[in-house]
Amino acid sequence: MKEQRFDVWAAGATYERYMGRWSRLAAEEFATWLNCADNLRWLDVGCGTGVLSAVVTARCRPRMVVGIDRSEGFVGSARAAVPLSTHCIVADAMSLPVRDETWDVAVSGLTLNFLPEPTAAVAEMARVVRTGGLVAAYVWDYAEGMGFLRRFWDAAIETDPSAVALDEGRRFAVCRPERLSKVWADAGLVDVSTAPIEVPTVFADFADLWEPFLAGQGPAPGYVASLTPADRDQVRDALSAAVPRRLDGSIALTARAWAVSGRRAVHSGASCAPAAPEEAGGALGDHRLPGDHRPGSLGARGGGGQNAHGRSRILSRCAAGIPGRAAEYRLRRSYGVCGAVVRKSRTRGLTWERNSSK
Structure with missing residues (x-):
């Protein structure tokens, strides 16, 4: 047992x-x-x-x-x-x-x-x-x-x-x-x-x-x-x-x-400053954080990404829960592999879909 x-x-x-x-x-x-x-x-x-x-x-x-x-x-x-x-x-x-x-x-x-x-x-x-x-x-x-x-x-x-x-x-x-x-x-x-x-x-x-x-x-x-x-x-x-x-x-x-x-441990010459705001979009590696955190709303491992500035901008828009017509963002890693399509709707917030063709 x-x-x-x-x-x-x-x-x-x-x-x-x-x-x-x-x-x-x-x-x-x-x-x-x-x-x-x-x-x-x-x-x-x-x-x-x-x-x-x-x-x-x-x-x-x-x-x-x-x-x-x-x-x-x-x-x-x-x-x-x-x-x-x-x-x-x-x-x-x-x-x-x-x-x-x-x-x-x-x-x-x-x-x-x-x-x-x-x-x-x-x-x-x-x-x-x-x-x-x-x-x-x-x-x-x-x-x-x-x-x-x-x-x-x-x-x-x-x-x-x-x-x-x-x-x-x-x-x-x-x-x-x-x-x-x-x-x-x-x-x-x-x-x-x-x-x-x-x-x-x-x-x-x-x-x-x-x-x-x-x-x-x-x-x-x-x-x-x-x-x-x-x-x-x-x-x-x-x-x-x-x-x-x-x-x-x-x-x-x-x-x-x-x-x-x-x-x-802090090594000689290392900085103890908090991570810079512009790095926020890159912290999750292959996961993406479209702002609505309800079931089914988050990006998937293996999803893509833009540069750090682009990811931060997307995070800012998503986290704000901006209402409006459906919008799509393609988040693709700069070195390829696969992407994720994020759609925003009035009722569900942001949801993610895996796109394995890219």
Whole structure:
């Protein structure tokens, strides 16, 4: 039995009730801890449903925010939830479709432990930030600090000892400050620091705690979905007995995450200035960012491009959401390969179509 078969992340609405409501609180604290300057270009790796991207857009006054996630379902939810100025694309965190040294900040929220090679993933994030740029992330402290999940796995192991192999606290050793610091250092980052982030997780009643475990999104709910009804009831009863209740029936717990940050090393003579505005159109490599970020609206990997100035002009027009008759832009890489046609309509904003004939 492969443990990873339970790591299902696809439905944004289901994730929201299970984890999104708490991850949003953690994202707010994380952004406060980073305390970054305005007008920076942010890449959100493993953006999920767009929680961190939305917080960065609202709080950090960024020049640009782009979220990347492998889950098409999550990216669809993110595109529907984040502000119009934020863009989300489907791509792999282990092979980011962006050019070297083109972003000021690369962040990742609650994703690192699900990646096959965390150090390689962080090195990939370091590749895309400028000299002196920031690479930062946060992960839940599954072993000790994630209150409702810790109680869930203790209840599951009590009724089914084989569940110990699936316990996120045991599986994700990287979710500890000393391990995170080592990953950042091994990825070549400097000025590494860690900090705890603790947020309240208050459930209205036991049903509010238990029902999200029935939806199959994430390791614990995936495990519950694999059980027979009788075994599921045993886990439910054990969990119910383990959680404290207030007089009104609510359950007040806490969730701790560990945050980590580091910077790409500054070499002698290198500049630490933010990426120039005219480079904005080229940062995504073969991806293009027609301004509407709703489902189906973003350019595809392998799409084309103009020069940097031309791309920036297109980005400016698109991001503004300019209404009007349908317009087409051909974005072609200067060295060929293939192009993408971007059409703008009154109702859908910008959508993209792959043109493989060029």
